[in-house]
Amino acid sequence: MADQARARRLAKRIAQIVASAIEHQIKDPRLAKVTITDAKVTGDLRDATVYYTVLGDTVDSPPDLASAAAALASATGVLRSLVGQGTGVRFTPTLAFIADTVPDTARQMDELLAKAREADAEVARIASGASPAGDADPYRAPRDADEDEADEPADGELRHR
Numbered sequence: 001m002a003d004q005a006r007a008r009r010l011a012k013r014i015a016q017i018v019a020s021a022i023e024h025q026i027k028d029p030r031l032a033k034v035t036i037t038d039a040k041v042t043g044d045l046r047d048a049t050v051y052y053t054v055l056g057d058t059v060d061s062p063p064d065l066a067s068a069a070a071a072l073a074s075a076t077g078v079l080r081s082l083v084g085q086g087t088g089v090r091f092t093p094t095l096a097f098i099a100d101t102v103p104d105t106a107r108q109m110d111e112l113l114a115k116a117r118e119a120d121a122e123v124a125r126i127a128s129g130a131s132p133a134g135d136a137d138p139y140r141a142p143r144d145a146d147e148d149e150a151d152e153p154a155d156g157e158l159r160h161r
Contacts, residue, residue, distance in 0.1 A: 007041045010087060014048050015039035017086040018079055018095070026078065030071035033063065037100045041093060048083075048093040051100040065099055072097040 019036040033055040040049045052072070054063035072079075076095050084092030132138070 004043070007043060007045060010045060010089065010093075011039040011041040011048065013087055014041065014083050014093070014095075015050065017083050018050055021079055021082045022075075025082070026075050028071045028075060030064070030067045031075070033057075034068050034072070037102070045089060046091060046093055047096065049096045049098055051098055051102075053100045053103055069097065069099065 015036050015038060018039070022031050022034055022036065035053050035055070036050060037053055038051040040051075041047070052068070054065055054068045056063045076097070080092055080095050083095065
């Protein structure tokens with residue numbers, strides 16, 4: 001079992017090699033909008049998972065994940081040989097490509113936070129014109145000494161509550 005620091009360094013190096021190869025060496029037009037975001041390597045350094053995102057043609061158009069996945073699957077052998085040459089490890093890890101969902105999740109969280117801010121602003125707007133339901137000062141104020149003596153029962157009397 002290799003140490004975790006070595007696995008992290010190898011994963012970082014694999015991500016760099018794959019990103020550089022996609023950009024400069026592999027001429028598949030389906031990979032033009034693919035960005036490598038992260039890589040993870042198992043503790044035994046045998047398997048590597050490479051995470052990627054795909055940009056759409058325009059801001060509003062959805063990315064073509066299926067063609068990018070097909071292009072990465074067809075280029076896996078070439079990419080694995082480049083990783084083997086670039087890392088110099090005894091056993092070149094197998095490569096698995098997974099579409100990264102972090103950007104979509106971040107976008108969803110941003111939308112939820114915006115909705116929460118709007119709801120908080122609405123509550124603050126409603127509360128600004130509201131008045132208390134009970135007394136203006138709901139907390140007990142300290143009583144004067146005269147009132148304390150009047151409330152105390154006389155000797156021999158029981159106070160009923």
